[in-house]
Amino acid sequence: MADTDRSRIAREYRTFAEAAAAGNSPLYAALSIGVAEDDLVLDLLQSLPADRRQPMLLFGAIAFLSGPPADPGELRQRIRDDGDRIRETMRTRFTQTNEPARCAALLTALGDIQGPVGLVEVGSSAGLCLYPDRYSYEFDGRPVGPRSAVHLTCTTTGPVPVPDRLPDVVARVGIDRNPLDPADPDDRAWLRALIWPGPNAAPRLERLDAAAGIAAADPATVMTGDLIDLLPAALERLPADCTPVVFHTAVLIYLERARRKEFAALVGTLGVRWIAQESGGVVPGTPHDLGGPDFVLSRNAEALAVTAPHGGRIDWL
Numbered sequence: 001m002a003d004t005d006r007s008r009i010a011r012e013y014r015t016f017a018e019a020a021a022a023g024n025s026p027l028y029a030a031l032s033i034g035v036a037e038d039d040l041v042l043d044l045l046q047s048l049p050a051d052r053r054q055p056m057l058l059f060g061a062i063a064f065l066s067g068p069p070a071d072p073g074e075l076r077q078r079i080r081d082d083g084d085r086i087r088e089t090m091r092t093r094f095t096q097t098n099e100p101a102r103c104a105a106l107l108t109a110l111g112d113i114q115g116p117v118g119l120v121e122v123g124s125s126a127g128l129c130l131y132p133d134r135y136s137y138e139f140d141g142r143p144v145g146p147r148s149a150v151h152l153t154c155t156t157t158g159p160v161p162v163p164d165r166l167p168d169v170v171a172r173v174g175i176d177r178n179p180l181d182p183a184d185p186d187d188r189a190w191l192r193a194l195i196w197p198g199p200n201a202a203p204r205l206e207r208l209d210a211a212a213g214i215a216a217a218d219p220a221t222v223m224t225g226d227l228i229d230l231l232p233a234a235l236e237r238l239p240a241d242c243t244p245v246v247f248h249t250a251v252l253i254y255l256e257r258a259r260r261k262e263f264a265a266l267v268g269t270l271g272v273r274w275i276a277q278e279s280g281g282v283v284p285g286t287p288h289d290l291g292g293p294d295f296v297l298s299r300n301a302e303a304l305a306v307t308a309p310h311g312g313r314i315d316w317l
Contacts, residue, residue, distance in 0.1 A: 010036040016055040025196035034072025061089035064193035098125040100211040101311025103132040104154040109275045111163025116170040118238030122227035123251030124174025126182040127220045128211040133169040149210040158316030172220035173234045183216035247275040
């Protein structure tokens with residue numbers, strides 16, 4: 001059983017190496033291959049619960065404690081010298097990437113709403129995607145909104161419905177089992193540690209810091225707990241005269257298939273606009289073969305576009 005378990009972990013890291021290479025992080029691609037072939041690192045991973053072994057959790061924990069290792073040899077050395085702290089960080093932290101650039105795609109699915117909007121984000125992390133009205137945008141050079149400290153550029157293909165104005169957001173509510181505080185230096189450091197090293201890291205880090213500053217200055221309402229259990233109560237916190245919008249990005253992938261269906265069924269009864277950016281097929285009813293490594297932007301379970309996971313590109317269907 002242990003050997004099967006060990007092989008499964010190694011296979012997960014080899015698969016992640018392909019994703020890391022495609023995501024412009026040659027370092028994480030190399031580290032992933034190194035992990036898959038290193039008994040010392042595999043021993044540490046096997047000592048953790050099955051849901052605590054993900055590559056981004058390991059690499060995030062190491063980066064959080066002492067910066068990204070330069071190569072597989074240095075990673076092995078960190079495990080040997082600092083394994084207890086790395087293990088404890090992996091037990092107590094979660095992969096909660098919070099990329100505000102995803103708001104460009106969100107904006108296109110909000111743009112036709114007239115009047116005030118109330119946002120509920122499930123799996124909100126630090127809530128940096130709850131502020132689409134506080135950021136500025138350029139879609140193929142076309143500006144939307146007054147210039148913000150968070151300025152998002154996006155290339156498009158197809159008939160993307162680029163709005164001519166920002167939404168009128170009157171309420172922001174986040175739901176997360178383990179919410180992060182954008183004003184807390186430790187939580188910000190964790191979010192920074194989750195950004196993949198590589199050529200895209202510097203602008204992402206700059207964007208993260210600017211968005212965290214905006215969120216910290218005007219905190220959203222945050223509810224701690226399960227997204228299904230708390231969703232009705234979260235919607236009750238929105239003003240009665242707004243359009244309620246429930247949205248999420250790369251969240252349902254962490255739920256069992258039955259729970260995804262339960263969530264979709266619940267949302268369908270609540271009279272809200274439901275916007276998701278998830279891998280193909282993760283939202284029940286969206287095509288499994290769409291998007292590949294990218295996300296599928298959907299509205300009320302209807303696929304609208306393929307989007308880059310960290311923002312910057314929208315391919316309308």
